[in-house]
Amino acid sequence: MLRKTLLAASLATVMFASPVMAQDATPVKDQVLATVNGDEILESEVRATQQGLPQQYRQLPFDMLKPMLVDREINQRLLTLAGQDAGLADDEDVKKQVAAIERRIIAETYLERALSEKVTEDAIKAHYDEFIKTNEPEPQVHARHILLENEDDAKAVIAELDDGADFAELAKEKSTGPSAPTGGDLGFFNRGDMVAPFAEAAFAMDAGSYSKTPVQTQFGWHVIQVEEKKDGEQPSLEEVHQQMAAELSQKAVEDLVKELRSNAEVVDNTQTPAADDAAETPKE
Secondary structure, three states, X not given: OHHXXXXXXXXXXXXXXXXXXXXXXXXXXXXXXXXXXXXXXEHHHHHHHHHOOOHXXXXXXXXXXXXXXXXXXXXHHHHHHHHHHOOHHHOHHHHHHHHHHHHHHHHHHHXXXXXXXXXXXXXXXXXXXXXXXXXXXXOEEEEEEEEEOOHHHHHHHHHHHHOOOOHHXXXXXXXXXXXXXXXXXXXEEXXXXXXXXXXXXXXXXXXXXXXXXXXXXXXXXXXXXEEEEEOOOOOOHHHHHHHHHHHHHHHHHHHHHHHHHHOOOXXXXXXXHHHHHHHHOOOO
């Protein structure tokens, strides 16, 4: 009960704070969920309201939100009818706002439909294939390290390792780094994940070896042990699907806007004053 109360309160704030953007999700049979003075509120309208909410509400089941969404639509319809009766439909400020919303919806719908033709599953797969061809997988290293404050302490640790001490136990006992509780374990990492001196040393070592001289970075002095090395693996299409789609979408938007600008007469008056000011500024 408390959860429903909190959800209703937060939804009320969100719903009246932002305009609804109509999307798809129209049911097969568009049911009339309520009427206000004979004015019908359709299920498609209520579903569109949900699609205009923040992500956390869009992900919730429609049936869970339906009573609150319908109640919100009833309240908004009452306010709309009252505003119409007050003559606000002919108010110039209202007309300007309606026109602005109409322009935005038309632009967003046009863009959405244009992207749906460009960003297809076939296009995403082709982009992924090209990505795989042009991006070599990076080798990875699995290493441990012991971070110390000065070179002498690091050399002392190396001496203990030479005498047969266990690296992980020394890391737990002596390392000042955050990985000390796990025996200095850093897991697998790419070269670019680490600062340059550390990465250069780790990737130059053989698996199973530890550094015979301390490695200095801005964090202190390191003694490194390489547990394992492996060739990099290419990500699967599923792993980078969202990234591939985003890259295609961005490219498609840029190309579309560039084409539209090339075929239009655009006058940007914000550039004129700056150009005039520059022309009128006396040269020293």
